[in-house]
Amino acid sequence: MSAPGPMPPTAIQRTDATAIRWIDATAIRWIDALAACAAAPADPPAPDAPALLRRWHPDAQPNATEPLRVGASAGMRCPPALAALLQANTLIDDVDVAGAAVVETDVLVIGGGGGGCVAALTAVAAGRKVLVVTKFGLGDSNTVMAEGGIQAAVGAEDSLQAHYDDTLAGGQRAGDPTLVRTLVSEGPAAIRWLIGQGMTFDLDESGHNLRRKRAGGTSVPRILSTRDVTGLELMRVLREATLLRPGITVWNRSPAVELLSDAAGRCRGAVIYSLYLHRFVTVRAGAVILTTGGAGRLHINDFPTSNHLGATADGLVLAYRLGATLREVDSFQYHPTGVAWPRALRGQLISEAARSLGAQLRNGRGERFVPELSPRDVVAAAMLREIGEGRGVERDGCVGVLLDTPGLERARPGVLAQSLVSLGHVAHKSGVDPVREPMLVCPTLHYQNGGIAIAADGATGVPGLFCAGEVAGGIHGRNRLMGNALLELVVFGRRAGAAAAGLAQAAGPGGRANLDHVQDWRRALVAAGLPLDARAPLLFPEIANFDLTADRAPHRAPHRAAAVAA
Amino acid sequence: MDALTRDQLAIEPARVLTAPDLLVGSSLPGWHAAGGGIGLRRALEDRAGIIGVLERAGLRGLGGAGFPTHRKWEAVAAQPGPEKVVVCNGNEDEPGTFKDRFLLGRTPHQVIEGALIAALAVGARQVVMYVNPHLGSVLPTVAEAVAAWRADPVLLELAAALGGPVTLEARASSGRYIGGEETAVVAWLEGSFPFPRRKPPFPAESGVHGKPTLINNAETLAHVPHILRHGAAWFRSRGRGGAPGTKLFSLSGDVQRPGLYELPMGTPLAELIEEHGGGMLMGRAFKAVFTGGPSNTLLTADHLDVPLDFDSVRARGSRLGTGAMIVVSEGTSIPRRVTEFVEFFAESSCGQCPPCKTGTYQLATLLHRIDSGHGTRADLDSIRQLCGLLPGSGRCGLIDGAVTVVASSLERFGAEYESMLRG
Amino acid sequence: MIGVEIDGRSAQAPEGTTVLLAAAAAGLPLTGNVGCMGQGVCGACRALVRRDGAATAETVLACETRAEDGMRVSFLDRFTLPRQAPYDETALADGWAAYERMLELFPNAQNCRHCSGCDRACPKGLSVQTGVMQATSGDFGAAAETFALCVMCNLCAAACPESIAPNHVGLFARRALAASQRPTDLIRRLHQIVTGAMAVETTP
Incomplete structure (x- = not known):
């Protein structure tokens, strides 16, 4: 293993699916990061939470939200992907x-x-x-x-x-x-x-x-x-x-x-x-x-x-x-410890239980950068800061920071096998032995x-x-x-x-019920200048390959249903 | 059973096993009066020649496999030591098959005599009549017949020839479909649940409690005394087109006269249906036949000319199986019948091999969905996928049989499935 | 890229992906046999897979199984179980009667024929058959431990020739045992709340 020291930073591929759209930075190679982690880290600095969240939380980024134009909460901001669904036409008539x-x-x-x-x-x-x-x-x-x-x-x-x-x-x-x-x-x-x-x-x-x-x-x-x-x-x-x-x-x-x-x-x-x-x-x-x-x-x-x-x-x-x-x-909540590598498991969760039991987060220089048991939004923002400022870790084109499971195991021998069954499960699927190798983690969209x-x-x-x-x-x-x-x-x-x-x-059950609100809703969409060809609810995301029109009439379904894509 | 008492049993001259004078029930004197015992006598006189006679006769396993009987006997005979077992397999539980219950219930002595000849030939001193207990009075009849043989001095002659006392007993089988599989027979006789086991070892090498074990279907054994009595050439002359002997056909479904027919091996399918079965029910058009099991490839109108013997049916891509012929007429839904059969297989799967149990259930679920009008093309694709993925996934052949029925029905009646899809 | 065949459809998928993601890549609708998408806890993506050259098919969870070249896959429906006797939490309330209730509610549980099909079917490698024995012998503690990581995929239930529904037997044992828990700290806190000794001051 090479000694820690100056190393040529590896550029994150901007076109890579694992790159975060609004982050443009270089990262430290996996092998160099591992070497940097050999030494025991200093305690992490106390974060300035409000400033950190303003600069690095995904929800705070420019264009992360837009105002709703129709409905009972018109004017309220929400992510464009959600706004498109909230302001879409109905699936049925x-x-x-x-x-x-x-x-x-x-x-x-x-x-x-x-x-x-x-x-x-x-x-x-x-x-x-x-x-x-x-x-x-x-x-x-x-x-x-x-x-x-x-x-x-x-x-x-x-x-x-x-x-x-x-x-x-x-x-x-x-x-x-x-x-x-x-x-x-x-x-x-x-x-x-x-x-x-x-x-x-x-x-x-x-x-x-x-x-x-x-x-x-x-x-x-x-x-x-x-x-x-x-x-x-x-x-x-x-x-x-x-x-x-x-x-x-x-x-x-x-x-x-x-x-x-x-x-x-x-x-x-x-x-x-x-x-x-x-x-x-x-x-x-x-x-x-x-x-x-x-x-x-x-x-x-x-x-x-x-x-x-x-x-x-x-x-x-x-x-x-x-x-x-x-x-x-x-x-939205971005859970700090989502799997960043391997690609096939990207986004899957590693429970907060790991940090709760003492696992530390370390950047590509081997440093701790945030108290691990801060609120999730603060930890996630700090991780994105590390990545955004070039201290992230790159492995096979996937970028994140390290969850130091070997360090946890050294501090509390046996804890991984006894108390972190699910983590072991994820590691196993990743082909990683968490006792010997840290996990590469990156925030994952977790909660509304x-x-x-x-x-x-x-x-x-x-x-x-x-x-x-x-x-x-x-x-x-x-x-x-x-x-x-x-x-x-x-x-x-x-x-x-x-x-x-x-x-x-x-x-009592039943009673008269109808779809009259649908007409009002469409009038509101038209009045706000919104298109009627976008449909919602989505029911299934694009990866599910579901087409309502085809499913209703398999023999005469020439094209995908007009459900709006996320 | 009703059908068996009907007049179709009067058809001559083919009847070897079901001739009226043989239908003596458990009466051993009745069996002797009809010529019984001569075969065993010949066997005692020329013990070394028994297997050769069977080989020349061309007798094959009539439980469904069609394996040459003499080879099975040779394999057991070749094993060292006196601790060997002969089992007469009378577990019969396949849908549409009702031949062994007739033999064992109405004329059990020829079967027992065949089993004793087998014991003599292979050197076994333990003979077990393994009989499905769910077939009315069949098991008690066999037990009475066995008791009669035990009191017959010929058993002492047998013991002398075999170098020790011979035990002959009637044992209730599990009565489960799977219990007829050879290794399952062994498991049951050892006191376990009738789970099929991996082969090898074959029962001929290591069967009941590790002893070399010969397991023959009741119909196969029933032929043996007649062959020894009348000779191999006589047996061969009973068949047609080169196929030796006679076969019991369990004819059921949409025919005028369903029933059990003993006919020359090699009788064409059309003749069985038209001349013996009286033609299709109510003048309906013939559609298909599910053969013996019903775990084989369907026969269709293209196959009406097929001679019903092991080789001819196999040459046309199917199998004779147990000789059960379940006839289906136009207007009957093939997918529905297939669904029923697959449900039977799913129920019967013993549980040892999850792909068999879950796979047959999944096939049944998908078939049921199509049959009930909710199926889609995706369901049909899923059925095809299962048919490709499942074969060979079981210790025994149950899953393979189930897949064969489904796959062949899809191949030959694909359009009917398509027409039932939703949309 | 590797080639797989899933529910009658051939597909190319990148190496290292799961069977479930390969199914998505094949364009198959993921509307039934899917849920957690990889965590392996919802049990919805049960499937039979046949690896290239393998002697038999095997039961797996598709989200946890790496797709291999030449693999053939059939998803298995959420099985409609043989009608299970209904019970509600009152069946669990009396710990002394729970064993009797279990024997009543799961009469087949005593008919285990020891085929081990459930053990072979379990994608989590649990000792299912042993667990059923533990439950039917009244050892709910051992059964609860045996089924601790059961995801209720129902593959054992589908594989059981005696319709025992082993996972549901195990869950009954777990529930009956749990319902008798009386943690001291919880009892004390509930007492404080009921008596008004502890409340919340809302702050704007």
Whole structure:
């Protein structure tokens, strides 16, 4: 191995798919970076967070956002890729559903991840008939991918107040205080509910208390977990509970394409497309809960994503069209430790648990450059700064910084095998032995911080329409803390489920429902000078090779459906 | 079973195994009165010549494989030591096959005598009548017949020739489809679930509890006493077009007179259907035949002239199998029948080999989707892909048989599948 | 570039890519057998693959399997399981009765014929058959450990000739065990909240 020293920098290929569009810098060769890492690093400098975020956070870059021109949140800024969908024409028209079968239910849940299951289980427990429709299979979601854990202030030295303060501060104080208070106050009850459903949590050495891990941006250890597969554990338990619960019907492979409303503007159901039947089905419901998750597959700012294939902002599009207001939709979370190399795994997540347990980040000179347990937005911005200022590391044309797993293993022998199973799994797929070799990491698009504005019971601005989970906004402000996503989907899933059940009971199922809002929406698009040929929701990203027109009529589908590309 | 009592059994002169005077049930005196015992007597007189007679007769395995019987016997005979086993395989559970149950239920003695001759030929002192217990009174009948033989002094002669006491017993098989596979027979007789095992070793080398084991289908063994009694030339003359002997055909489906027919090996398919089966049901047009298993390539109208013997059918790209002929008429959906058969295979797959179990289920799922009108071209492509990917993925031939039915139906009735696709 | 054949379609894919990404490159619609796109936790991308020259096909998760030249791939549907007896969380609530309930709810679990098909089918290499034995013998703790990293892909359920649904048996054991957890710190905190001893001051 060559000694550290001056070396000819390797230019990042601008045309390379792994390059970040707005960064133009050279990088340090992998082999030179490894050599530079031989020496123990100094402590990292304390960051000037606001300045760092302004200069290096992807959301803060020029042209990262543009104002919306129509709808209830006109004037609000959001990424162009999302704006294109929010301001698109509908996929369907009255004529498409004229002959569609009609199904009635009390509560319709759109989205089959963690939030959808919690909402469905809560609504059915209140005595309502529930239909869950999901684009893929029940549980094939971002929830199942969550590795780190779930926050709840249960520790003796912890408090609800500390959780509240951390959450609000981590979100750059942009969160809604009432929502955040609700989130943290119901955290312990949410954990109790999950245990009642049969979810396993790790216990500490005493065997009496819950094991707690430290999350970036928090004042005390507060993350409860099941090894590093917390989302998997939560999802498999809730999926089983949902599938086996009489009173809940689940339709897999059934994306929602439009919401239905009545004359009073109240949401009364949705039009579903069945990929089994290749047909539209109209579902009339007493209340509708959106749990459709986020937008990672729009590859905002050209970033790779850790998200599952269905994260295409469908819920935002449907609700916005019906009049719901949005908030912080210009704010996304870029998880610091996404895989940068090898290319085939690009964007996949390496859990924050690694840094939580002490793994350090090092640049091409072998230096630590940010306290690793700072909030995610700060860490990600610092990483992009290193890359942008020429201290990134290049391997086979992929650029990132180093996650020093060998250093962690030296400091805590055995920790990789015992506590970082998922990391080992990713490393194995990468062909890397993490005990001997660091991982090359780069921020990956991870979470939609904002979303549809909700009240504490999950109600949106549209009567009869509720939201829970990532699709909802206001809890995480402009940056989410590790472990608050799982907590949010449980707390607000339960609240939305209960509120929707109450409303559905009062209203009864079904009732008149139509697509009248579609005409208003098109008039608004035309008035704003927006084209009508762009269509949304996207349903599936481009990589999925899905064509609605072809799928509906395989024998006479000459061209791709006009869904707008991200 | 109903069909077996019908008048078609009166067809002469082919009947060797099903002649009326042989249908004596478990009565051993009845069997002797019909000429039983002579074959065994000849065998005792010229033990060394038994296998040669079978070779000259050209007897082949009638359980479906058509493997020359004498070679199987030679293989077991060549193994050293007295600890050998002969098993009569009467597990019969294939859809559309109902021949062994007739033989074992109505005329079991010729089968038992054939098994004893086999024991003599290969040097085995343990003989097991392995019988599907789910076939009405067949197993009790065999048990009674076995008890009668045990009391017959001829067993002492057999013991003397073989150098030790001979055990003869009737054992209930698992009754599962897979339980008829040779290595599964061995597993069951050893007290395990009837899982097929990897070959080699073949049972002839290492079978029940490691002993060399001869496993023959009941119909194969039933021919043996007659061959020894009447000679190889006589047996050969029972067949047509050079194919030796007779064959039991289980004719079912859309024909006027479904039933069990014993006909000369080499009888053309058209003759079986038209002359013996009485033609197509209600004057419908012939469409196809699923042969023996039904795990073979479909026969179509192009094959009506095929002589039903092992070599002729194979020459036309299919297999005779067990001799089951499931006839399908125009107006019957091939995809639906194939779906039913594949569902049967999926249910019957023993579980050891995941590609077999999951692959047959996936085939059944895709076929069902097409049959119910929701299938797309992509589903058809997926079926074709599975047909290419699965063969050879099992320890036994179940998956290969399932794929053969699906692939051949796609090849010969592809247009029918296409017409059922959505859109 | 390597050549693969997926669900009846031939495709070229770059070396080092996964079967799932190769399917996308082949233009196949990724609308059913897909979810997490590579993390290997949603279990949706189950498939049969036959490597070039291999004696048999094998069951895998497509997102975790490297595409190889000459590989043939068939995706497997999300299997509709033989109707499983429904139960809700009340079946888990009484830890003393959970074993009885499991035997009632999964009567086939005791019919295991020990074919090991589930073990061979499991893309995660879990000792599925052992796990079923542990559960049916009442050792929920051992079963919970055996199934700890199960992603519920249902390949074992599809492979099981006795329709045992091994992964669901394992999940029942895990849930029953977990539902009896009573962490002290959580109990104390819930008490503080119920009595009003702990609340949140909202700050603007």
